[in-house]
Amino acid sequence: MVDKKLAGAGLRGQSAGETALCTVGKTGSGLTYCGYDVKDLADNATFEEVAYLLFNGELPNTEQLQAYKATLLTLRDLPQALKEVLKLIPADAHPMDVMRTGCSFLGNLEPETDFSMQQQAANRLLAAFPAIMCFWYRYSHDGVEIDCVTDEDSLGGHFLKLLNGETPSEQHRRVIDVSLILYAEHEFNASTFTARVCASTLSDMYSCITGAIGSLRGPLHGGANEAAMDMIQKFKSPEDAKEQMAGMLARKEKIMGFGHAIYRESDPRNVIIKQWSEKLAKEHGDTSLYDISVACEEYMWDTKKLFCNADFFHASAYHFMGIPTKLFTPIFVCSRLTGWAAHVMEQRSNNRIIRPSADYIGSEPRKVMPISQR
Numbered sequence: 001m002v003d004k005k006l007a008g009a010g011l012r013g014q015s016a017g018e019t020a021l022c023t024v025g026k027t028g029s030g031l032t033y034c035g036y037d038v039k040d041l042a043d044n045a046t047f048e049e050v051a052y053l054l055f056n057g058e059l060p061n062t063e064q065l066q067a068y069k070a071t072l073l074t075l076r077d078l079p080q081a082l083k084e085v086l087k088l089i090p091a092d093a094h095p096m097d098v099m100r101t102g103c104s105f106l107g108n109l110e111p112e113t114d115f116s117m118q119q120q121a122a123n124r125l126l127a128a129f130p131a132i133m134c135f136w137y138r139y140s141h142d143g144v145e146i147d148c149v150t151d152e153d154s155l156g157g158h159f160l161k162l163l164n165g166e167t168p169s170e171q172h173r174r175v176i177d178v179s180l181i182l183y184a185e186h187e188f189n190a191s192t193f194t195a196r197v198c199a200s201t202l203s204d205m206y207s208c209i210t211g212a213i214g215s216l217r218g219p220l221h222g223g224a225n226e227a228a229m230d231m232i233q234k235f236k237s238p239e240d241a242k243e244q245m246a247g248m249l250a251r252k253e254k255i256m257g258f259g260h261a262i263y264r265e266s267d268p269r270n271v272i273i274k275q276w277s278e279k280l281a282k283e284h285g286d287t288s289l290y291d292i293s294v295a296c297e298e299y300m301w302d303t304k305k306l307f308c309n310a311d312f313f314h315a316s317a318y319h320f321m322g323i324p325t326k327l328f329t330p331i332f333v334c335s336r337l338t339g340w341a342a343h344v345m346e347q348r349s350n351n352r353i354i355r356p357s358a359d360y361i362g363s364e365p366r367k368v369m370p371i372s373q374r
């Protein structure tokens, strides 16, 4: 993994602090959580183990994992007042706005009044996010008030069961788990940095996470998985994809799901989710969307040396699992909450308010003229 040459706008290449949580573009496949390669974790761990790792710095043993999952299990249901708020949000609302409101409102009901409650607040959001997303979605789209408690052992399985009302297959449970692992943490990305800036003012956990959701929402960040889906669905065939992408590039449009602020040659998460997308395509019985995605990948590399980031093959993978496109970025929230909260805790453990300087490019000093003379 070669480092991208980093310089210029967007604070690129400037260190904005220290972290023990993650490296991006440095060693191994290019992404590590607390020293573990993301591929190793995706192959050999579950999302709950990764959440525990990010919060504690070490992977859990069997007893610790069982205890952690048992804690999360008790925190999955939503307070009635939050359900009532979610019922007020219309079906055409942006689901990331729903997540933002859900997070913020829970912070009103169960505020983090003291930093000794930080792990509790993080656990609560981790356990409740799938229900916040699915309760709103099923109520606003199908008029169904779902039960927010399921017998699914994992958070990924819990989400799929809340969404579909039926027990997910082993393969779907595994894919969603891998996806949650891949999205969990990524150093000082825009949304995590938002959370850390907020934490540096000694604000509460819910405010930090609400702000981070707002940053993740944009199509240059987490919103790209949804935008990639909208794009590939418009392509009729691999040949059509290449033709249309040529037009987009000629018009200087950004191709969503490609490129990265740090990686230069590849995003290590892509190869993992791409393999799962291929498996799911075969299970689905129609591989055309996967074939179109592969054509996009080849075309972008051949013409622009741009590679798929984590978001691109997530689009087809989620689609093959029957997940509505509008829920793609909220799933990212359910996962990245672990990284965000771990960064908030790390910031608090050695805090100085984050307050950079700016290069002034405005007017020279001048006097206020009376309004009648302007």
Ligand SMILES: CC(=O)SCCNC(=O)CCNC(=O)[C@H](O)C(C)(C)COP(=O)(O)OP(=O)(O)OC[C@H]1O[C@@H](n2cnc3c(N)ncnc32)[C@H](O)[C@@H]1OP(=O)(O)O
Residues within 6 Å of the ligand: 219, 220, 221, 222, 224, 253, 254, 255, 256, 257, 258, 259, 260, 261, 262, 306, 309, 310, 311
């Ligand atoms: C999980 C995540 O958040 S991963 C990121 C998800 N976001 C996307 O997929 C959105 C599409 N991608 C992008 O907009 C960008 O690649 C970003 C925001 C991810 C990174 O931005 P930067 O670090 O500024 O990109 P970078 O410096 O590599 O850009 C180099 C050139 O490639 C172009 N470029 C980069 N990505 C793309 C793209 N996806 N489509 C078309 N052109 C692109 C840039 O416009 C730039 O061209 P220029 O020099 O003529 O201005």
Ligand SMILES: O=C([O-])CC(=O)C(=O)O
Residues within 6 Å of the ligand: 024, 183, 185, 186, 188, 189, 190, 221, 260, 261, 262, 309, 310
């Ligand atoms: O690191 C970034 O800039 C964006 C990204 O891939 C992530 O947050 O997962």
